[in-house]
Amino acid sequence: MAIHAVIFDLGGVIVRTEDWHPRNALAERMGMERGELAGLVFGDDGDYRAQLGEITAEEQWAYVGEKLGLAAEDLPQVQQDFFGGDRLDKELVGFIRELKHTHYTALLSNALDNLRWYLEEEWEIIDAFHHIVISAEVGLMKPNPEVYRMTLERIGVEAEEAVFIDDMMANVRGARDVGMHSIQFKSREQTCAELEVLLQK
Numbered sequence: 001m002a003i004h005a006v007i008f009d010l011g012g013v014i015v016r017t018e019d020w021h022p023r024n025a026l027a028e029r030m031g032m033e034r035g036e037l038a039g040l041v042f043g044d045d046g047d048y049r050a051q052l053g054e055i056t057a058e059e060q061w062a063y064v065g066e067k068l069g070l071a072a073e074d075l076p077q078v079q080q081d082f083f084g085g086d087r088l089d090k091e092l093v094g095f096i097r098e099l100k101h102t103h104y105t106a107l108l109s110n111a112l113d114n115l116r117w118y119l120e121e122e123w124e125i126i127d128a129f130h131h132i133v134i135s136a137e138v139g140l141m142k143p144n145p146e147v148y149r150m151t152l153e154r155i156g157v158e159a160e161e162a163v164f165i166d167d168m169m170a171n172v173r174g175a176r177d178v179g180m181h182s183i184q185f186k187s188r189e190q191t192c193a194e195l196e197v198l199l200q201k
Contacts, residue, residue: 003199005104005155005162012167013185015088022084050112053136057112088123092188096128104155106131110141131155143174163198
């Protein structure tokens with residue numbers, strides 16, 4: 001069966017941390033290792049609840065600030081420093097925009113409730129996708145099979161007609177388990193090459 005839809009993850013795929021200096025410097029100022037700092041931001045119960053939409057991004061960062069012993073007025077700078085090395089892959093976005101002329105394109109991201117603002121205002125890439133599914137908006141996270149099925153239903157394609165791309169193997173396996181083709185993102189070049197092979201079948 002031909003491929004009609006390509007579904008992309010965001011973090012680690014379209015937006016990636018390319019420069020670790022800002023985060024390293026922040027961790028040093030906080031008196032901790034970079035991994036420890038990342039664990040506070042991404043790996044605790046607050047982040048999990050925020051990705052499910054149970055608390056807002058603002059509430060999540062207030063929670064992080066509290067754990068770091070920071071004043072509320074310091075949080076915007078801390079966020080800026082933490083994400084200061086993240087880069088939008090403009091070439092990949094260009095590829096997705098071209099793909100949109102011939103296939104359905106979608107974004108499926110485990111993310112907080114402020115992601116749509118970033119897509120529209122900060123990165124200006126919301127136009128690259130026919131459909132956008134954000135975990136905080138739907139209350140489901142990858143690799144829950146239901147979030148893949150919801151995305152397929154919104155696009156209007158069968159699982160075997162879609163390709164899912166993510167940097168995390170657990171999410172790639174989740175897509176395969178519901179019958180989708182899937183690619184683990186390692187680089188733009190590798191991913192685009194593997195995708196082209198699937199699209200030509």
